[in-house]
Amino acid sequence: MGNKKLELSFKKILEGNKGWVDFVKEDKTGRFQQLAAGQHPEIFWIGCADSRVPANEITGTKPGEVFVHRNIANMCVHSDMNMLSVLDYAVNVLHVKHIVVAGHYGCGGVAASLSREQFGIIDNWLCHIKDVYRIHAEEIDAIKDPTEKTNKLVELNVKEQVFNLCTTSIVQNAWKNGYDLAVHGTVIRIDTGELLDLDTTFTSNETLGKVFAFK
Numbered sequence: 001m002g003n004k005k006l007e008l009s010f011k012k013i014l015e016g017n018k019g020w021v022d023f024v025k026e027d028k029t030g031r032f033q034q035l036a037a038g039q040h041p042e043i044f045w046i047g048c049a050d051s052r053v054p055a056n057e058i059t060g061t062k063p064g065e066v067f068v069h070r071n072i073a074n075m076c077v078h079s080d081m082n083m084l085s086v087l088d089y090a091v092n093v094l095h096v097k098h099i100v101v102a103g104h105y106g107c108g109g110v111a112a113s114l115s116r117e118q119f120g121i122i123d124n125w126l127c128h129i130k131d132v133y134r135i136h137a138e139e140i141d142a143i144k145d146p147t148e149k150t151n152k153l154v155e156l157n158v159k160e161q162v163f164n165l166c167t168t169s170i171v172q173n174a175w176k177n178g179y180d181l182a183v184h185g186t187v188i189r190i191d192t193g194e195l196l197d198l199d200t201t202f203t204s205n206e207t208l209g210k211v212f213a214f215k
C-alpha cells in the first residue's frame with residue numbers, strides 16, 4: 001500500500017488485536033471456549049452505526065451477551081430485510097428476552113433529516129426519519145435551538161422505532177405465542193456515557209391499537 005497513513009490505521013487494529021488475544025489467553029473462566037461453541041445472548045440491541053456508541057462498552061457487557069444490529073439512526077423499517085432477518089434470528093432462534101432500541105443525542109442522521117440538503121442515496125433512508133418528524137412537526141418546530149430540535153427528534157424517533165418493531169409480524173407472533181419479550185427505547189448521552197430509559201417499554205400488543213395488534 002502506498003499511503004503510509006492508511007497503512008498505519010489498519011496496522012493499529014491488528015496490533016490492538018494482540019492485546020485482545022493476550023486477554024483471551026489469560027482468561028481462566030473458560031468463557032471464550034464456551035463462546036466458540038455458540039452464543040446465548042438475552043439482549044438484542046438496535047443502535048446507530050455511529051462509531052461513538054458501541055453496544056458492549058456502553059452497557060458493561062461482554063462478548064456473547066448482546067446480539068447487535070446497527071444502521072444509520074437506529075431505524076426499524078418494516079420492509080428492511082436486513083433488520084427483519086436479524087430480528088427473526090434474535091427472537092426465533094436465540095430467544096432473546098429484551099430488544100433495546102438505542103438512539104443517541106447529536107445523531108448525524110437525525111440532524112441531516114431536519115434539513116432540506118441533499119446527501120446522496122442516504123436521502124431515501126433519511127425519509128423514514130422525516131416521516132417521524134412529520135408526525136411530530138408541531139412539537140419539533142416549536143423548539144428553536146437546532147441541537148435541542150435534533151435531540152427531541154432523536155427521542156421521538158426511538159419511540160417510533162420501538163413501535164415499528166412491536167408491529168412486525170415477528171414480535172407480534174412472539175407475543176401471540178406467549179413468549180416473554182420486552183421492547184425498550186433508550187437514548188445515549190455521548191458526553192456523559194449515560195444510557196437513558198425513555199420509559200416506552202412494550203411487553204405485549206395490548207396497547208398497540210386495533211389494526212396493529214394481530215389476533
Ligand code: CO
Pocket residue numbers: 048049050072073074104106107108109110
Ligand atoms: Co447516529
